[in-house]
Amino acid sequence: MxxxxxxxxxxxxxxxxxxxxxxxxxxxxxxxxxxxxxxKPASASPIHTVVLDAGHGGEDGGAVGISGLVEKDVNLRLTLLLRDLLEANGVEVILTRETDTMLYDPSSDYVGRKKALDLAERKRIAEETPDSVFVSIHMNTYPLQSCQGLQVWYSPNHPQSQTLAKQIQTTAQELLQPNNDRAIKAAGSSIYLLHRLNTPAVLVECGFLSSPEESAKLSDPAYLQQLAFTLFAAIMQTELSAE
Ligand SMILES: [Zn+2]
Missing domain, CATH: 1.20.5 (Single alpha-helices involved in coiled-coils or other helix-helix interfaces)
Incomplete structure (x- = not known):
């Protein structure tokens, strides 16, 4: 046994x-x-599609700098550099414009409505890709020539707009402008696109064309590349949480 x-x-x-x-x-x-x-929340995910909006274009030059630099041109140059960086890193990019043009149909009844049609078209492009974030690129001006530095506005309609705006402002201070302590601002009705879009949306005033010092930088391709890299780094670091 x-x-x-x-x-x-x-x-x-x-x-x-x-x-x-x-x-x-x-x-x-x-x-x-x-x-x-x-x-971090399990639902947080990186940004995979960006609608990049180069402000102004064509007949609408935007601000004109102290040195004659025109905003629409700087906006487009920077936007194309940023597009290249994002695409090289696997982010899908949709541009509202990639040439020097205003976005309205020339065969339509546009007289007196060019700007309204242009903005409506940018809004349509953004809304066509609802699972995306919208980044509008602009340059600033101000009567005081000493005013400098990047400033980010965000749409109040989507909570993730503020997340992205904060990341851009923080990254700009870390990588490019250590003395830039500007706070991000919620857009009011005067900023048409941010006021109306329901996707995460920010508008970056990338520098003051009215400042002789910053205007000189903005006309330098090497500085624009640094600026593009700063925005790129901020977008890549942003984690969006699901609603
Ligand atoms: Zn502008």
Whole structure:
């Protein structure tokens, strides 16, 4: 009886030991994973599609700088640099314009309505891709020539607009303008697109053409590349959480 019973007992103990090992192993793995998954919401995801909007264009030059630099041209140059960086890193980019043009149908009844049609078309392009974020690129002017630095406005209609705006303003301070302590601002009805779009949307005033110093920088391709990289880094670092 003894010699027959022993192998059975041995198997029983072995199974118990195996079960204990599996339990301890599972507990250990779940303990290791808990801190990593709890640091951010499971639903947070990177930005995968951006509608890039180069402000103004064509007959609408936007602001004119102290040195004669025209806003629409700087907006487009910067937008194309930013597009290249985003696309090279797997982000889908949709441009509202990629040439020096205003967005209205020349065969339509546009007289006196060019600007309204232009803005409506930008809005349509943004809304055509609802699962995207909208980034509008502009340059600033101000009567005081000493005014400098990037300033971000955000749409009040979507909470993620503020997340992206904060990231751009913070990244600009970290990478490009250490003394820039501007706060992000919610757009009112005077900023047509941000006031009306329901997707995450920001407008970046990338610098003051009215400042002789900043205007000189904005005409330098190397500085525009740095500016594009700053916006690119901010977009890549932004994590959007699902609503
Ligand atoms: Zn503008």
């Amino acid at each position: 003894h010699t027959k019973g022993f192998p059975w007992l041995l198997r029983f103990v072995a199974v118990l030991l195996l079960m204990a090992l599996i339990t301890v192993g599972f507990f250990w793995i779940s303990q290791k994973q808990t801190p990593a998954t709890s640091t």
